[in-house]
Amino acid sequence: MGEKVLLRGNEVIAEAAIRAGCQCYFAYPITPQAELLEHMAVNMPRLGRTFVQAESELGAINMVYGAASVGVRTMTSSSSPGISLKQEGISYLAGSSLPAVIVNVVRGGPGLGDIAPSQCDYFQATKGGGHGDYHMIVLGPSTVPEAGTLTMLAFDLADKYRTPVMILADGMLGQMMEPVDLPDPIDVASLPKKAWATTGAKGRDPNIILSFDLDPEVLKRMNLELQRRYREIEKNEVRYEEVETGDADIVIAAYGTTARIAKTVIRMARAEGIKLGLFRPITLWPFPYAPLKKLSERVSTVLTVEMSAGQMWEDVRLAVAERAETPFYGEMGGVVPTPRGILREVKKYAH
Secondary structure (H helix, E strand, C coil), X not given: CCCEEEEEXXXXXXXXXXXXXXXXXXXXXXXXXXXXXHHHHHHHHHCCCEEEECCCHHHHHHHHHHHHHCCCCEEEEECHHHHHHCHHHHHHHHHCCCCEEEEEEEECCCCCCCCCECCCCHHHHHCCCCCCCCCXXXXXXXXXXXXXXXXXXXXXXXXXXXXXXXXXXXXXXXHCEEEEECCCCCCHHHCCCCCCCCXXXXXXXXXXXXXXXXXXXXXXXXXXXXXXXXXXXXXXXXXXEEECCCCCCEEEECCHHHHHHHHHHHHHHHHCCCCEEEXXXXXXXXXCHHHHHHHHXXXXXXXXXXXXXXXXXXXXXXXXXXXXXXXXXXXXXCCCCCHHHHHHHHHCCCC
């Protein structure tokens, strides 16, 4: 590992992207991820890499499309309203089988909302916010160090499966400071060559990258190939964490910052004799349905806690079905659930 430093979550994501070999970064400013853009503005040119503050979010995501087409590691970042503007371009990336990393530091909504932390973009991220039958891999960090680790992983997964990958964080994680062991930079020259990239066609047939075909049968085959790839991702890339679930009667299902808060609730509950555990999805897509299903077979209650109206709750209920109770507790508009508030909800289901 490299040096240990104290950084904000936004800065760690940016620095991890640089160390993962990101060669091109395109974005437009928006709070609460401004420090990410600022870190890239300072450091990308210093390293001889490309930084562009685009004229808009639409411009930024289409610049990502161009950079991804020539095979370089590329990234954009924004917050909720900005990510909404990027949805058409994200769908184009998916339809063209182009690897890219997209960071959403979520803020309260809907509409322009506020700049406080939220998890109200889960549906948009995990269900394909743009048009078409597509998915992104979606990674949900819960600590600043994990934000860096998952950013490094995001670039590898994007290249491995030729797909866009999203880091779904929130305003609290973006602004929070924690000590981080920064990884050593990778050797960009050691990355596998991308035979599909549009890097010139001397001595070979030209590569053509597109996301459409006017022949429905051809487009059907393109879609079937994407679905085959998604099944492979679902088979190989599910990630999750369980905390104190071995003897738990009640389990909180939460991700990101909310899961971090839930770990405090577990300590408080167990001090009062309540056997509480945590199930934390790390890959929000693919969602860890099978492990949560298995866990729900031996607990009485799976309480979903989110900073939203209950978006991940739908996936939790699909996984648990009728094997356990599946209540919900959430806050909206940028309000962060408190440990005591969650504990009061837990006590409703303690027997």
